[in-house]
Amino acid sequence: MTQPNFDLTGRVCFITGTTSGLGRQFALCLAGAGAQVVVTGRRKERLDALKTEIEAAGGSAYPISFDVTDQSACAAAVAEAEEQVGPIWCLVNNSGVAIMSRAEETTQEDYDTVMDTNVRAPFMLAQEVGKRMIARGIGGRIINIASMAGLVELRGGITYSTSKAAAAMMARVLALEWARHGIKVNAICPGYIRTEMNDDLWESDVGQRMINAWPTRRVGNDTDLNGLLLLLASDEGDFITGANIKIDDGQSLGIKGT
Numbered sequence: 001m002t003q004p005n006f007d008l009t010g011r012v013c014f015i016t017g018t019t020s021g022l023g024r025q026f027a028l029c030l031a032g033a034g035a036q037v038v039v040t041g042r043r044k045e046r047l048d049a050l051k052t053e054i055e056a057a058g059g060s061a062y063p064i065s066f067d068v069t070d071q072s073a074c075a076a077a078v079a080e081a082e083e084q085v086g087p088i089w090c091l092v093n094n095s096g097v098a099i100m101s102r103a104e105e106t107t108q109e110d111y112d113t114v115m116d117t118n119v120r121a122p123f124m125l126a127q128e129v130g131k132r133m134i135a136r137g138i139g140g141r142i143i144n145i146a147s148m149a150g151l152v153e154l155r156g157g158i159t160y161s162t163s164k165a166a167a168a169m170m171a172r173v174l175a176l177e178w179a180r181h182g183i184k185v186n187a188i189c190p191g192y193i194r195t196e197m198n199d200d201l202w203e204s205d206v207g208q209r210m211i212n213a214w215p216t217r218r219v220g221n222d223t224d225l226n227g228l229l230l231l232l233a234s235d236e237g238d239f240i241t242g243a244n245i246k247i248d249d250g251q252s253l254g255i256k257g258t
Contacts, residue, residue: 006230009034013233014081014088016068016125017095019046021195022145025222026092029229031059035090038081040064068095068121078128090141090233091129093122093167103158111159118163119170126174130183139182143232144171146187148248164189168244175242184241186232191248193220215250224249 013030017023019041031037031054039050039061047063054061062085066073082088097117099110126142133140149157150164171187178185192210194202201207202219211217228247231237246252 004236006234006236007034008089008230008234010036011089012036012038012081012086013090013092014038014040014078014125014129015092015094016040016121018050019043021197022190022193022222022225023092023094024050025225026094026229027061028054028057029223029226030090030092030233031061032057033230033234034059035233036060036062036085038062038064038085038088040066040068040077041095042067068125069116071124074121074124075128078125078132082132087136087138088129088132088140090143091125092143092145092229092233093125094145095121096145096163098157098160100156100160101158102156106159114159114163115166118160119166122167123170126170126185130174130178133183134178134181137181139184141233141237142171142174142183142185143229144168144185144187146171146189146244148189148191148246148252151189151244151246152252171244172242179241184232184237186237186240186242187244188225188228188232189244189246189248190225191220191246191251193222193224195222213254215253218249220249 013035015023015027018027018039027037027039039047041047044065051061051063064077066077097114099114122144144167146168147164149161150168154161168187171185175185
């Protein structure tokens with residue numbers, strides 16, 4: 001019987017926001033599947049540490065430090081990755097920020113910060129990588145990391161939810177426009193995942209109330225996204241494009257009660 005094959009040996013995966021959280025785990029996951037991963041972020045010392053960790057496990061990693069909100073830096077990073085490592089097969093648009101506030105309290109500065117990082121930056125990178133994929137004519141993968149919050153209403157998350165809804169729709173439109181080039185574009189929409197940035201929340205009263213409102217009463221782990229990531233990045237996902245895939249263990253079924 002034929003078994004699914006998620007092997008990415010010889011393929012280059014460019015991942016943003018790998019200095020912590022989901023991005024770090026995505027890099028470990030893809031490297032573990034054989035990909036040559038380009039790990040990126042602003043904290044060079046963390047990128048170097050991640051490179052060492054991946055290589056110690058037998059993988060391959062190339063670090064590039066840059067700010068995703070800088071358009072010229074995005075173009076330069078993609079060019080450097082392809083010159084030093086090879087043609088990018090898969091772009092994982094993971095970098096993101098969350099500034100939580102109600103609509104009437106949201107400042108212009110906060111709005112711009114969230115939109116620049118969560119919407120403009122992924123588009124600039126997708127555009128840069130997509131043009132190169134089109135020119136090569138061999139297809140590829142682009143994965144936007146959106147959020148459950150982009151698909152359901154999240155009280156106090158007007159800018160974050162709006163930005164993640166945009167990231168999800170961006171994937172659908174890019175999938176439509178680039179389908180004939182063999183470029184599969186999808187969005188992963190995670191629920192609440194335990195990370196370095198939010199770890200303290202889940203031990204607080206607020207966090208416990210949130211957890212108790214969810215059907216399964218648990219927070220996800222970053223490794224819970226591995227299977228979906230590998231599916232979309234590998235040949236096994238060749239029949240999937242333009243999808244916004246919610247992966248939240250049913251959290252969104254109880255989110256309106258939080």
